[in-house]
Amino acid sequence: MTSKLKTIIAASAVTLTGAIGAYAQDEGVLGAIKERDSLLCTGHNGSYLGFAEVDAQGAWQGFDIEMCKALATAITGSPDKLQIIPVSWAQRFPSLQSGDIDVIIKVTGWTMTRDTELGLSYSRPYFVGPFYTMTRKDLGATSIEDLAGGVFCAQAGTTVERILVDYMDTRGLEYEILAFEKPEELRGAIYNERCDAVPGFGPFLSATRVEAPDPDAFVILEDVMALEPEGIVVREGEDALLDVINWMVTVLLLAEQEGITMANVDEMKANPPSATVERMLGATPGVGARLGLSDDWAYNVIKTVGNYGELYDRTIGKDSRYQLPRGLNNLWSNGGVMYPLVLD
């Protein structure tokens, strides 16, 4: 009798924990996305050109938007199962907390305050935001050292000014700062050739260059003065979703490292050159189940948005009008800081 009772208790405990396990797996935002069959991602408006912008048909384009598409494809299997919710900078964290959006992919720097006090969790950086220097092409400078002694324009009292001072002083370079109160004044000074160089956040500089009367008169140098890593943000405690995001970023980078592109992914899946590629593209099962996704999720992602390099070049890099140097966002094997995790 007692043994029977024990069995029943044990069995129900197993059922219960099993049920809880199954429940926990579909709990949270990842479960909600699957149930809704659509991802709620951030759009932004006219902030950093090339990261999110609206075309003539009212469709969203850009680096952050492609990341949203990649994530939607990974989870739902289709880039169309994606709703871009436009949110302002001030609104993004409250919107995430209130559940208006599932993730923030909006050039959001990984800072300690946000990570700890705001109750957010960051993915590994999907973009390393560099502070570059833009200069006039006719000066012929190829590095910041060549610009020593020149006039550097910056907005007064901003981080950029501090970064410039740090960078130049530690290297003992001569420089003259021309500080402006307003961004419009700064712009005017740049376009009227009052500045030899303009330090600034990479996406800002590429936008400033594109909007110049003659964009080709300016060039962005690859010297990095400082950097801000940008992560994909979810609510704290969304481990399942965070796993999917981190492995999605890895798949994009691994695809580039292994030479898998949007064009050759079918061929690669049919004749995988290595066991890792075989596993990643789902030719041998396993890559999906561990994340609660289908086994061809990585294949779908690459088929839809391409590898990291393709995505970058198309939206903000050399194939786009913004011409932002790849720089730190190159793979480690090409002198950058981006690397895939180990897919075993």
Place this chain on the structure above:
Amino acid sequence: MAIAALPPPATQTGVGAWLRKHFFSTWYDAILSLIFLALIFWVVSGIWTWGLRDAIWTVENRDACGHGVGACWAVIQDRHRLILFGLYPYEEHWRSTLACLAVIATMILSCVPLFWTVWRLPILWIVGFGTFVLLMRGGFAGLPLVTTEQWGGLSLTIFIFSAVFVLGMPLAVILAFARRSSLPVIARVTGIFIDVFRSLPLLTILFAAAVVVPLVLPDWLQGDKLGRVIIGFSLFFAAYQAEIIRAGLQSIPDGQVEAAVSLNMPFWSQVVDIQLPQAFRNTLPSTINQAVITFKETSIVTIIGFFEVMASGNAVVGTGEWGQQYVEVYLFLAFIYFIFVFGLSRYGAWLETRMRLGHG
């Protein structure tokens, strides 16, 4: 013998005399006139050469843009649908157009005195708004569903404005009467409500409606984000408008209401036939003022992620393709706002003349 009236001397008539009298009567008048004439000529010719003569009108010629010539209206040709419809799905823009026309027609019709009865006006608004929402939202008869997050552009601006006005106005009337109520509890509570809503910035109210309310209310009570924002906006509008109406009510001599009471007129009839018409007539300028302010303030919904006409304009400029043409885009937006605000002002002026006719 009657003296025939002679015509005035030639120096006192004709264009020359008029000019001399109004613009060149003294030497400093003459100098000022010349300066302003030059200024006007300079501005007008500047607008003419930049905005029309040297302007680039079509996308085919866009390569010429940004080289210091004229305005580049090609950006409007290329992106006008984004400004008018925002993020609304491209293939469904005809629905947005029809819906927008329906609301504009409703607005115009409700300005016609024929519809000013207790029954006709609400029915008109219900039909007009119903058409708008059904068309925009779709999800029936083969029309794909378009959620309010995707509504945008001029259609959204007009919808928010008219919805706020239509919800806020009756509420304002109720608040105005409640604040003048002889029951202290009602009067005080209304007073506190109005003061609280007036002391909060509109931005705070909209932000709370969009972001904070979902954290507090259960799911089934939340409704749509656009709906919450419109309700928040209406409360704000009503708080201001109620005070305007109250001013109108206070300007009516007490004797009128006392006379009505002594004639045993029912309360409803006192309000509808005596108090409200006079209150509205006396406060028409400030009411039109409030309407104009509200129309322009709709652009604040950008901050909570709605793509109304201003945000759509920013999206046009927010691409590398048209980033240089912000002046043209903002001028176009200003023109859109001007049409609506000017229309409102002219309507207000017409109402004033019309009401004055009836009251000598």
